[in-house]
Amino acid sequence: IDVMKGVQEQTRESIQLLKARKTPFIIAANKIDLIPGWKPQELAPFPKTFQAQSRSVQEDLENKIYSLMGDLSFYGFKADLYSRIKDFTRTLAIVPVSGKTGEGVPDLLLVLLGLAQAFMKEQLTLHEGPAEGAVLEVLEEEGIGTTINAIINDGILRVGDRIALMGFDGPFTTKVRALLMPKPLDEMRDPRDKFKRVDFVKAAVGVKIVAEGLSKAIAGSPLYVIPSPKQEQEILEKVRSDVGEILLSTDKVGVVLKADTLGTLEAAILFLRERGIPVRRAGIGDVSKRDVVEAEIVRSKDEFKGVILAFNVRIPHQLEIDANNRGIRVFKGPVLFKIVEEYLDWVREETTRRKLRAFESLVKPGKIKILEGYVFRRSKPAIFGVEVLGGIVKPRYSMMNSKGKIVGTIAQIQDRGQSIPEAKSGMKVAISMREPIMGRHIHEGETLYVAIPENDARLLLKEYNDMLDEDSKQVLEEIVKIKRAQNPLWAR
Numbered sequence: 123i124d125v126m127k128g129v130q131e132q133t134r135e136s137i138q139l140l141k142a143r144k145t146p147f148i149i150a151a152n153k154i155d156l157i158p159g160w161k162p163q164e165l166a167p168f169p170k171t172f173q174a175q176s177r178s179v180q181e182d183l184e185n186k187i188y189s190l191m192g193d194l195s196f197y198g199f200k201a202d203l204y205s206r207i208k209d210f211t212r213t214l215a216i217v218p219v220s221g222k223t224g225e226g227v228p229d230l231l232l233v234l235l236g237l238a239q240a241f242m243k244e245q246l247t248l249h250e251g252p253a254e255g256a257v258l259e260v261l262e263e264e265g266i267g268t269t270i271n272a273i274i275n276d277g278i279l280r281v282g283d284r285i286a287l288m289g290f291d292g293p294f295t296t297k298v299r300a301l302l303m304p305k306p307l308d309e310m311r312d313p314r315d316k317f318k319r320v321d322f323v324k325a326a327v328g329v330k331i332v333a334e335g336l337s338k339a340i341a342g343s344p345l346y347v348i349p350s351p352k353q354e355q356e357i358l359e360k361v362r363s364d365v366g367e368i369l370l371s372t373d374k375v376g377v378v379l380k381a382d383t384l385g386t387l388e389a390a391i392l393f394l395r396e397r398g399i400p401v402r403r404a405g406i407g408d409v410s411k412r413d414v415v416e417a418e419i420v421r422s423k424d425e426f427k428g429v430i431l432a433f434n435v436r437i438p439h440q441l442e443i444d445a446n447n448r449g450i451r452v453f454k455g456p457v458l459f460k461i462v463e464e465y466l467d468w469v470r471e472e473t474t475r476r477k478l479r480a481f482e483s484l485v486k487p488g489k490i491k492i493l494e495g496y497v498f499r500r501s502k503p504a505i506f507g508v509e510v511l512g513g514i515v516k517p518r519y520s521m522m523n524s525k526g527k528i529v530g531t532i533a534q535i536q537d538r539g540q541s542i543p544e545a546k547s548g549m550k551v552a553i554s555m556r557e558p559i560m561g562r563h564i565h566e567g568e569t570l571y572v573a574i575p576e577n578d579a580r581l582l583l584k585e586y587n588d589m590l591d592e593d594s595k596q597v598l599e600e601i602v603k604i605k606r607a608q609n610p611l612w613a614r
Contacts, residue, residue, distance in 0.1 A: 125151040125186050125218065129193040131459040137197055138396065139389045146241045148215040148233055149201065151190060155220040157182055165224035168217065169205065187216055204233050211240055252347035253279035253325065257287055260339050263330075268337040269302070272345055273328050279347060280322040285333070286357045288343035288384070290407055293361040295348060300332035340365075340406045342384030375424050376400030377465075378417045380409050382434040390433050390458055397462065400427065409437035409452070417450045425449075426469050433458050481586045487598040488513035488572040490521075490553075492564060498552065500560040503533055509550045512597040513572065516544045520573040521555070526604045528573050529564050530557030547593050571601050579605075579613040 123133055140147050155162050159179045163171040172180060187203055194201040194214060201214035215233050219226035255274040263269050270287075279285075283298045302317035323329045344364045348357045365384055379394065379401050381387035391401055403416045409432050421428025430437075430445065432454035437445070445452055453465045489512040496507030515521075520531045533554045535545050545551045558564045574582070582590065582598060590598065605612040 123149055123151055123190065124153050125183070125190070126153055126156055128186075128190055132457065135389060135393055135459060137194075139392055141197065142392055146237055148204070148217060148230070148237060149190070149194070150226075150230055151187065151216050151218045152221055154183060154218045154225060155223050157186070162220070162223045163225055165227070168219075168226040168229045171225045172218075183218060187218070190216060204229065210237060249277055251277045252349045253277035253283070253285075253323075253345075254347075255279070255325075255345040257339055257341055257343045257345055258328070260336060260341055266332055270331050270333075270336050270339050271328065272331055274323055274325045274345075276325045277347065278322055278324050279329065279331075284348045284354075285331075285345055286348055286354070286361050287345045288340045288361050288365050289335075289338035290340065290405075291338065293358045294335060294338065295354060295358065296333040296335045298331055298333050302330040302332065340384055341382065342387075342406075374402065375420055375427050376402035377427055378402060378413045378420075378430045379404045380413060380430065380432045380435050381406060386433060386458070390431070393458055394431075394462065397466070399462070399465075402427070408435050409441065409454075411441060411444075414441060414445045414448065414450055417445070418448050421449060426472070429453060429465065431461055431465060433461060477586070477589070480581075481589050484578045484581060484586065485519060485572060485574050486514050486516075487574060487582070487590070487594050487601055488515040488519065489597045489600065490515055490570050492566050492568050492570070493550070494566040496552075497560050497566060499554075501558070503554040503556040504530075504558050504560045504564070505552060505554045506560060506566075507550065507552050508545075508570075510545050510547050511569070512547050513594040514544055514546050515553070515572060521570045522573040522604070523564070524569055524571070524604060526608050529570065530555040571597070571604065574598075574601055576605075576613050583613060 123129060129137075154160060157179055159176060159182075161174055161176075161179075163174050166174075172183070175183075191201045199214045200212065201216055204215040204217050207213045207215055210233070215237070217226055217230045217233055219230050221227075253274050254276045255272050257270050257272050259271040261269055261271060279298065279301065281298055281301055284295055285298060286293055286295050288294075301320050301323055303320050303323070304316060305318050317330060320329075342365075344361055346357050346360060348354050377394070377399060379387070379390055381390050381404075384406060387404055387406060391404055394401055402420055403413065405413070409430055413430055417428045417430050419428075428449075429451045430453070432452060434456050435454075437452055437454060442452055451465075451468065453461045453468075455461050455464075488510065490508040490510050493507040493509060497505075498507075499505040515532060515535070517532050517534055520528055522528050533556055535542050536552045537545070537549070542551070545553075555564075560566075564570070579598070579602065583602070587595065602613060
């Protein structure tokens with residue numbers, strides 16, 4: 123964690139994942155060398171470099187540590203500076219370090235070793251049996267082909283062993299053709315000749331594996347040696363069960379999620395579900411045509427869920443054009459929280475835009491008073507002056523009297539001889555209505571209301587009430603009261 127900035131969004135993702143998996147961890151409070159006035163002490167342990175600083179710099183660092191402790195307490199962790207901790211199994215250790223100068227790094231390694239001893243004593247037992255490990259990277263090596271870098275955490279791996287690991291289309295097996303280890307620097311005369319061949323490796327060790335079919339391997343996949351042909355199906359099923367929950371299509375209506383490794387995919391699923399975003403299909407690797415089809419199926423049921431979130435993977439240009447033509451939004455990038463933020467912003471903006479569009483299509487509440495002495499024509503059409511007492515009136519709005527009887531429809535609204543599209547509360551305008559006869563159907567001084575269609579009134583009451591101003595809400599209540607005097611169930 124950058125000690126100058128504290129807990130950032132990506133750190134929150136990591137903490138939530140560690141917490142969910144109940145994984146012990148420590149905090150490296152990095153970049154202490156950026157604290158104003160800091161005097162670097164190359165590779166020094168923290169107590170030594172801390173003592174070399176001025177009192178004001180020490181206080182500044184202490185304040186940053188306390189601030190970090192406060193941030194971590196939000197996630198339910200009791201944290202403290204490592205040198206003040208008595209029980210590391212109950213308190214989260216914060217180790218101030220500088221990745222640039224190496225200050226505090228000895229302390230970090232020491233605390234990490236102690237933590238491993240406290241929490242992983244049983245797991246650190248090694249066996250001489252068939253190897254188990256994990257795929258770290260899938261790489262193309264010049265002159266060799268596709269290889270995998272793997273960590274062997276238990277057992278022995280030999281040239282000629284058959285191994286099982288997860289691929290894009292499911293678990294598969296392959297035979298180890300070669301095991302490569304990096305040469306010492308003094309033996310590496312040709313940059314292209316970086317590796318030496320070995321016949322076997324023992325845990326715990328990192329190794330480059332050469333075998334057929336590794337281009338379909340997934341980074342993050344578990345790796346197991348198959349001891350005998352009889353156990354092949356059992357081992358393949360073990361690989362499938364290890365990663366199956368992550369790759370399975372789960373929610374019927376949800377987003378399509380793609381990531382570059384199993385670890386990032388698992389973190390992404392957890393991150394999305396914490397934010398209430400369901401996942402229909404989760405997979406490793408670049409976005410495919412099938413992903414677009416899956417998103418299109420979801421879009422037919424829920425347009426906001428029929429999208430693709432592509433985390434640190436690519437989408438072919440033509441496929442992206444095809445997705446856009448089908449109305450499928452693709453949110454992509456190397457930072458998960460930014461992708462999700464863009465997606466949620468889009469959902470909010472689109473929801474607001476649609477709600478506003480739907481709101482604009484509704485007939486709004488309005489209330490007018492016919493002004494005495496301002497009748498310009500009594501019929502066909504009746505033209506008279508009005509004051510808008512509340513809400514809004516527009517041409518083509520039907521009007522009713524205080525008993526709920528429809529008296530006619532507004533044909534035109536004029537202000538100072540100019541036609542206008544609407545008149546709002548407080549305005550005095552002239553309106554024309556073809557149906558009523560002044561003095562028979564309507565009268566000077568009378569109050570008229572917009573005759574809102576029942577379904578529009580129901581929507582205004584239940585879904586769009588927050589979009590009405592207080593003046594319009596009051597008029598709506600009056601209209602509802604008039605209509606329910608005739609029909610108690612109106613707009614319910």
